[in-house]
Amino acid sequence: xIWQQLQSLAGSYPLALRGLGMTVALxxxxxxxxxxxxxxxxxxxxxxxxxxxxxxxxxxxxxRGTPFLVQIFLIFFILPELGIELDAFxxxxxxxxxxxxxxxxxxxxxxxxxxxxGQVEAALASGLSRWQRxxxxxxxxxxxxxxxxxxxxxxxxxxxxSVVSAIGLTDLTRVGWLVVQRVPNGLLVFFLVGLGxxxxxxxxxxLARRLEQRIGAAHGEVQL
Amino acid sequence: MLENFSFRTIVExxxxxxxxxxxxxxxxxxxxxxxxxxxxxxxxxxxxxGWLFRVPAKAYxxxxxxxxxxxxxxxxxxGLPRLGFVLPELVVGILALSLNSGAYVAEIIxxxxxSIPRGQVEAGVASxxxxxxxxxxxxxxxxxxxxxxxxxxxxxxxxxxxxxxSLISVAELTRAGQLLASDxxxxxxxxxxxxxxxxxxxxxLKGLAALSGRWLGLQPARSST
Numbered sequence: 001x002i003w004q005q006l007q008s009l010a011g012s013y014p015l016a017l018r019g020l021g022m023t024v025a026l027x028x029x030x031x032x033x034x035x036x037x038x039x040x041x042x043x044x045x046x047x048x049x050x051x052x053x054x055x056x057x058x059x060x061x062x063x064r065g066t067p068f069l070v071q072i073f074l075i076f077f078i079l080p081e082l083g084i085e086l087d088a089f090x091x092x093x094x095x096x097x098x099x100x101x102x103x104x105x106x107x108x109x110x111x112x113x114x115x116x117x118g119q120v121e122a123a124l125a126s127g128l129s130r131w132q133r134x135x136x137x138x139x140x141x142x143x144x145x146x147x148x149x150x151x152x153x154x155x156x157x158x159x160x161x162s163v164v165s166a167i168g169l170t171d172l173t174r175v176g177w178l179v180v181q182r183v184p185n186g187l188l189v190f191f192l193v194g195l196g197x198x199x200x201x202x203x204x205x206x207l208a209r210r211l212e213q214r215i216g217a218a219h220g221e222v223q224l
Numbered sequence: 225m226l227e228n229f230s231f232r233t234i235v236e237x238x239x240x241x242x243x244x245x246x247x248x249x250x251x252x253x254x255x256x257x258x259x260x261x262x263x264x265x266x267x268x269x270x271x272x273x274g275w276l277f278r279v280p281a282k283a284y285x286x287x288x289x290x291x292x293x294x295x296x297x298x299x300x301x302x303g304l305p306r307l308g309f310v311l312p313e314l315v316v317g318i319l320a321l322s323l324n325s326g327a328y329v330a331e332i333i334x335x336x337x338x339s340i341p342r343g344q345v346e347a348g349v350a351s352x353x354x355x356x357x358x359x360x361x362x363x364x365x366x367x368x369x370x371x372x373x374x375x376x377x378x379x380x381x382x383x384x385x386x387x388x389x390s391l392i393s394v395a396e397l398t399r400a401g402q403l404l405a406s407d408x409x410x411x412x413x414x415x416x417x418x419x420x421x422x423x424x425x426x427x428x429l430k431g432l433a434a435l436s437g438r439w440l441g442l443q444p445a446r447s448s449t
Contacts, residue, residue: 065426186302
């Protein structure tokens with residue numbers, strides 16, 4: 001019986017590959033877009049303009065305060081009512097990018113705020129332009145604080161990409177759901193689905209941990 | 225544009241939303257209690273010197289943290305009946321949320337206990353305290369303080385995660401929004417309303433986290449959501 005199931009599972013491997021491809025595509029595209037947007041927002045958030053900073057803060061709170069599933073439904077069902085036609089894939093990308101950007105914005109803002117003001121003043125005194133100060137003085141130092149939670153955020157993003165299966169995208173989780181209708185062994189099917197995510201996410205979790213330790217050590221903190 | 229946004233329909237469906245909100249609140253409360261139990265157990269196992277308890281605890285925590293909640297939920301939903309446990313969706317949902325959040329709670333508790341300076345333990349030893357006394361009288365009271373704000377952060381995550389239970393048709397808040405969206409073809413009314421309710425819960429918990437930080441005399445906590 002288990003042998004039959006395994007055979008049947010092996011038969012659905014093209015579907016599994018497609019699902020894996022979808023999960024990777026969703027995660028990668030929104031990871032890149034979300035990082036770019038998140039850094040931009042983070043820099044604006046810590047910039048001088050109070051109004052812009054408050055607006056970004058309010059938006060971030062809105063996104064942090066609602067479930068991702070509800071955000072996907074809002075984007076997928078309501079943007080068309082506003083006259084913006086979009087398919088499930090685009091909706092998924094928009095939702096994931098927005099989510100990632102909001103969290104990365106806060107991570108980057110915290111990193112920038114951690115850079116001592118003396119550094120900025122020294123850069124000012126050296127006659128560096130605004131852009132030069134950010135790129136050559138502030139961001140390189142902020143990156144030490146930013147990097148570990150940023151990698152952690154990527155793990156969350158990959159995991160959250162499973163939620164887009166709710167609007168009918170055939171990602172890895174959705175494939176599991178489809179296969180389990182034919183092969184009635186939920187334990188085995190979703191163990192394999194979980195394994196797919198684990199292989200990608202676990203090394204990233206380890207990386208985040210290592211980065212955290214290295215930074216702790218660089219600051220002379222005692223590692224317990 | 226949304227010129228025919230119907231507040232009347234929202235009012236008409238308000239009892240349904242109310243029920244959904246209440247369900248979300250109490251199932252989150254039960255799941256959080258479950259997560260605390262799982263988390264304390266895992267943290268205790270993880271802090272042992274011997275590998276017998278530590279290794280399984282670590283493996284469990286890593287497995288949970290490296291896989292999506294939705295896959296875990298389906299694992300239980302489709303897997304438990306196969307093991308002979310045919311449970312209502314709501315119970316499966318609470319179980320999944322508890323087991324998932326428990327792994328994160330365990331890490332919070334472990335970090336809290338490890339944040340207590342070594343000197344405190346040594347002072348306890350020097351005063352002739354036993355292991356249990358040191359834990360109960362010296363370490364835990366101090367660790368408790370540090371863990372409250374991140375635990376409330378985890379509670380926020382749990383409430384938001386509970387929305388996924390709508391996908392195994394548990395009648396909670398998100399399900400109420402889906403019903404309005406599909407019954408009346410009014411997704412805007414349905415989903416904007418439930419988003420507002422979730423925000424309400426979010427700001428309550430966030431306020432509580434800020435207050436607890438002040439009461440406990442901690443730095444204003446960066447919420448871990």
